[in-house]
Amino acid sequence: MPIPESLAPHFKQPLLKTPFHERARALAQVESFIPWAGYTTVDVFTTAEQEYFAIRNATSLYDLTPMVKYRIAGPDAVAYLNRLVTRDIAKLGPNRVAYCVWCNDNGHLIDDGTVFRLGESEYRLCTAERQINWLLDSAIGFDVTIEEATAQIASLAVQGPTSCAVLKAAGLHGVEKLKPFDIGYFQLAAVPVTVSRTGFTGDLGYELWMDPAAAEAVWDALMLAGRSRGIRAIGSQALNIARIEAGFISPHVDFISAEQTIRTGRDRSPLELGLGWLLNFDKGHFTGRRALLAERQAGPRRQLVGLDIAGNKPAHNALVYTEHSGKREIGNVTSAVWSPTCKRNIALAMVASPHFALGSTVWVDIYLNRELVWERRMSRARVVERAFFAPARRSATPPADF
Amino acid sequence: MAGEETGAGFDVVVIGGGHNGLVCANYLARSGRSVLVLEANARLGGAAVTREFAPGYQVSAGAHLLHLMPSEMIGALKLESHGLAWAGTHLPTTALIEAREPLAIALVLASGVSAADAAAYALYTTRMRRYAAALAPLFASVPPRLGTNAWSDRLALLRLGLQIRRLGRTDMRELLRIGGMNVYDLLEENFQSPQLKGALAFDAVLGTNFGPRSPGTVLTLLYRLAAESAAGAAGLAQLRGGLGSLCEALASAANAAGATLRTSAPVARILVAADRASGVVLESGEQIRARTVISSADPKTTLLKLLGARHLDTGFVRRVGHIRTRGLAAKLHLALSRAPQFTGVSAQQSAGRLLIAPSMQYIEHAYNHAKYGEFSEQPVMEITVPTIGDSSLAPAGHHVLSAIVQYAPYALKAGWDAARPQFTERAVAMLERHAPGIRESIVGAELLTPVDMEREFRIEGGHWHHGELAFDQFLMVRPVPGAAQHRTPLAGLYLCGAGCHPGGGVMGIAGRNAAQQVLKQVT
Numbered sequence: 062m063p064i065p066e067s068l069a070p071h072f073k074q075p076l077l078k079t080p081f082h083e084r085a086r087a088l089a090q091v092e093s094f095i096p097w098a099g100y101t102t103v104d105v106f107t108t109a110e111q112e113y114f115a116i117r118n119a120t121s122l123y124d125l126t127p128m129v130k131y132r133i134a135g136p137d138a139v140a141y142l143n144r145l146v147t148r149d150i151a152k153l154g155p156n157r158v159a160y161c162v163w164c165n166d167n168g169h170l171i172d173d174g175t176v177f178r179l180g181e182s183e184y185r186l187c188t189a190e191r192q193i194n195w196l197l198d199s200a201i202g203f204d205v206t207i208e209e210a211t212a213q214i215a216s217l218a219v220q221g222p223t224s225c226a227v228l229k230a231a232g233l234h235g236v237e238k239l240k241p242f243d244i245g246y247f248q249l250a251a252v253p254v255t256v257s258r259t260g261f262t263g264d265l266g267y268e269l270w271m272d273p274a275a276a277e278a279v280w281d282a283l284m285l286a287g288r289s290r291g292i293r294a295i296g297s298q299a300l301n302i303a304r305i306e307a308g309f310i311s312p313h314v315d316f317i318s319a320e321q322t323i324r325t326g327r328d329r330s331p332l333e334l335g336l337g338w339l340l341n342f343d344k345g346h347f348t349g350r351r352a353l354l355a356e357r358q359a360g361p362r363r364q365l366v367g368l369d370i371a372g373n374k375p376a377h378n379a380l381v382y383t384e385h386s387g388k389r390e391i392g393n394v395t396s397a398v399w400s401p402t403c404k405r406n407i408a409l410a411m412v413a414s415p416h417f418a419l420g421s422t423v424w425v426d427i428y429l430n431r432e433l434v435w436e437r438r439m440s441r442a443r444v445v446e447r448a449f450f451a452p453a454r455r456s457a458t459p460p461a462d463f
Numbered sequence: 464m465a466g467e468e469t470g471a472g473f474d475v476v477v478i479g480g481g482h483n484g485l486v487c488a489n490y491l492a493r494s495g496r497s498v499l500v501l502e503a504n505a506r507l508g509g510a511a512v513t514r515e516f517a518p519g520y521q522v523s524a525g526a527h528l529l530h531l532m533p534s535e536m537i538g539a540l541k542l543e544s545h546g547l548a549w550a551g552t553h554l555p556t557t558a559l560i561e562a563r564e565p566l567a568i569a570l571v572l573a574s575g576v577s578a579a580d581a582a583a584y585a586l587y588t589t590r591m592r593r594y595a596a597a598l599a600p601l602f603a604s605v606p607p608r609l610g611t612n613a614w615s616d617r618l619a620l621l622r623l624g625l626q627i628r629r630l631g632r633t634d635m636r637e638l639l640r641i642g643g644m645n646v647y648d649l650l651e652e653n654f655q656s657p658q659l660k661g662a663l664a665f666d667a668v669l670g671t672n673f674g675p676r677s678p679g680t681v682l683t684l685l686y687r688l689a690a691e692s693a694a695g696a697a698g699l700a701q702l703r704g705g706l707g708s709l710c711e712a713l714a715s716a717a718n719a720a721g722a723t724l725r726t727s728a729p730v731a732r733i734l735v736a737a738d739r740a741s742g743v744v745l746e747s748g749e750q751i752r753a754r755t756v757i758s759s760a761d762p763k764t765t766l767l768k769l770l771g772a773r774h775l776d777t778g779f780v781r782r783v784g785h786i787r788t789r790g791l792a793a794k795l796h797l798a799l800s801r802a803p804q805f806t807g808v809s810a811q812q813s814a815g816r817l818l819i820a821p822s823m824q825y826i827e828h829a830y831n832h833a834k835y836g837e838f839s840e841q842p843v844m845e846i847t848v849p850t851i852g853d854s855s856l857a858p859a860g861h862h863v864l865s866a867i868v869q870y871a872p873y874a875l876k877a878g879w880d881a882a883r884p885q886f887t888e889r890a891v892a893m894l895e896r897h898a899p900g901i902r903e904s905i906v907g908a909e910l911l912t913p914v915d916m917e918r919e920f921r922i923e924g925g926h927w928h929h930g931e932l933a934f935d936q937f938l939m940v941r942p943v944p945g946a947a948q949h950r951t952p953l954a955g956l957y958l959c960g961a962g963c964h965p966g967g968g969v970m971g972i973a974g975r976n977a978a979q980q981v982l983k984q985v986t
Binding site for chain 1: 768772773774779780945
């Protein structure tokens with residue numbers, strides 16, 4: 062008798078499958094899968110543009126099960142998290158979520174993620190990558206337990222202007238009352254589902270958390286409820302366009318975890334990444350606090366900013382200069398895309414002081430491959446707010462019905 | 464958290480009244496600071512204490528020889544006018560060898576070895592002394608930091624480089640060649656006599672988690688020699704009243720300088736206000752305010768227990784947690800009804816230091832046990848009979864034997880409660896082979912294992928250097944990067960114990976350097 066695939070030794074299935082895998086595979090018309098945190102996930106189902114418009118014009122369904130989840134509980138859970146992350150977790154109410162970053166001793170970013178408060182002293186930390194090492198080392202001296210729960214929780218992002226309507230149609234009565242960063246508990250397809258009003262698209266949207274055994278039933282119920290509201294499964298490429306429009310940063314793209322950099326000077330601090338608003342220096346000590354205080358005093362040497370670039374060719378990997386002549390290099394583009402909604406050529410770029418000031422003019426050189434002939438175009442760009450697209454519906458409560 | 468607060472507070476509170484804490488208090492009080500020393504035990508001295516271990520018999524509970532404390536420090540603090548008295552200086556070292564004449568190891572001549580070895584020994588000691596002298600300045604001040612742009616750090620590194628360069632091309636090359644070697648290979652290159660090699664290798668592994676074949680043991684040997692060279696003056700010495708009299712003299716001097724000394728005052732916590740050390744809370748609940756807190760406790764105790772990880776960064780806590788602090792030297796104290804007679808050892812020799820380390824293989828085999836969580840079947844020992852020079856330690860005609868016995872690993876598989884009598888028996892059996900009849904004269908005995916030292920002296924792991932002396936825990940990485948200049952990441956909290964550069968042994972330099980660092984920072 063052949064061994065069932067799920068029991069095959071790990072080296073025979075180097076990438077795990079999420080509980081949504083069979084449903085996703087059935088829709089993955091171009092067979093474009095990519096690895097993410099040990100799982101195989103869909104990069105593109107049909108075309109990235111088509112999927113992107115489901116995020117902005119209807120409802121998108123995105124499998125985020127591979128996102129790493131840690132359960133943090135115990136009498137010192139708050140004290141522990143407050144020492145770990147830069148925000149004041151003591152202020153986080155029950156059934157609320159906070160976007161957080163955490164740093165090493167030098168005040169350089171290890172990762173960003175979200176902290177869910179699920180109970181009196183029970184929290185969940187969601188991160189892009191595994192970092193149990195850092196979390197356990199941070200637990201020295203604290204009465205707290207930390208367990209990885211990634212495989213025990215299936216999760217789906219339901220994002221887009223009609224997402225609230227889809228959820229209501231699926232039977233989530235009262236979901237419209239959730240304010241941004243609220244958590245609620247519902248029944249969907251006769252199974253309990255935890256819903257948070259969070260997301261990575263900068264749009265109206267929710268994230269659903271459930272038992273993996275119920276995953277397919279939830280997927281099917283949502284697809285059914287959303288049929289008349291344009292629901293569509295999306296892959297990572299479409300999500301990436303949306304997150305750049307929202308100005309959100311991505312690990313390995315806009316920053317590299319300070320625990321992973323090898324070259325000196327490649328780490329980035331929250332101040333450099335424009336996340337100074339996440340720093341709470343008054344809550345007591347947290348890792349990196351002393352270094353960040355000193356950095357704040359000296360002023361950041363560079364900052365991640367938004368660029369509004371002339372023309373319509375995305376400035377992938379472009380260097381940033383002070384002048385058209387390209388004599389003085391002052392930074393580089395980390396993420397770039399043509400924004401289909403804003404109809405602007407946008408990018409995130411790390412730019413040296415003082416050129417990161419809003420309204421500054423800088424120049425980027427864009428390389429274009431025109432039928433195997435490379436052309437270089439020096440384009441003018443303006444430093445702008447990073448949130449290129451921030452619709453009011455993102456935070457409207459209750460959201461509009463469709 | 465209630466607890467009454469005493470007085471208006473002090474400029475400086477020193478946690479721990481061992482020799483480093485007292486030295487530090489002396490220098491600070493002499494500079495006009497108001498200083499309070501808090502000792503957990505009923506007597507000052509920490510592990511440098513003389514105490515009764517059997518009715519009428521006193522012994523130095525920890526180290527039993529003074530040879531590393533700089534003579535200029537003893538002079539500057541006027542310790543001799545505060546009661547410090549020598550029971551013997553320039554004491555000889557003698558290697559005990561079964562069924563043979565013992566080997567006297569002097570500075571220039573090793574008697575009882577071949578002419579070739581004697582000649583090699585003369586060359587070897589002169590060369591090692593030159594290297595030690597070149598490294599000695601390292602003990603004078605705080606080590607420079609790496610990776611900074613500060614000129615003081617660059618200058619200090621430059622000075623060290625110059626000092627080594629000034630040895631001349633041949634010597635410098637030789638120093639750099641042997642610096643990373645193990646002492647086994649070095650001595651094999653130089654000598655034939657197994658007994659001589661064993662005795663010389665002993666100093667490289669005394670109080671460390673090393674055998675002669677362990678990497679870096681030449682460095683630990685050079686380090687010891689350099690510390691002796693920096694200390695100068697009295698050589699190996701015994702104090703009248705045991706080593707505890709050093710701390711009594713230090714306490715008296717500190718008192719005279721205006722410092723307040725309190726015993727039976729264990730500190731429970733270091734207080735923090737506005738991200739700065741602001742005082743301490745005693746186990747009794749009493750709060751004491753201070754602008755600066757200096758701890759002579761080991762770094763793990765100070766930073767992880769008294770301060771707490773929550774006031775420190777994760778990476779720093781991780782480094783502190785990784786300091787190797789497991790002791791493996793036990794201390795054997797015997798009360799004897801008559802003077803021990805070591806075979807072939809002269810009266811002059813028996814007043815000094817006697818070694819049982821008959822060959823490097825013997826030491827390595829003793830160490831093998833420690834690697835696997837066992838005590839040595841045949842231990843190596845450093846023996847002194849302090850009552851020969853100082854009869855006040857025992858009833859008339861009676862004697863006290865004090866021996867460092869290795870290897871007695873902290874984390875003994877069998878547990879020390881069960882193993883203590885067995886290891887005592889191994890040590891006594893070994894003594895009996897070199898001093899026949901000693902067993903019948905024993906009227907009292909005590910074995911202090913690392914576990915006992917941890918309990919009695921509150922040293923995490925019972926390591927009397929407060930952390931292994933090894934290449935990766937020396938200098939600017941002692942105790943850990945980020946605290947090597949006595950400052951901790953928390954403003955107002957300093958370290959002054961043996962866990963700092965230049966480390967353990969009764970040196971007092973860490974205490975003095977910490978005081979200087981505090982005086983530089985706080986005005």
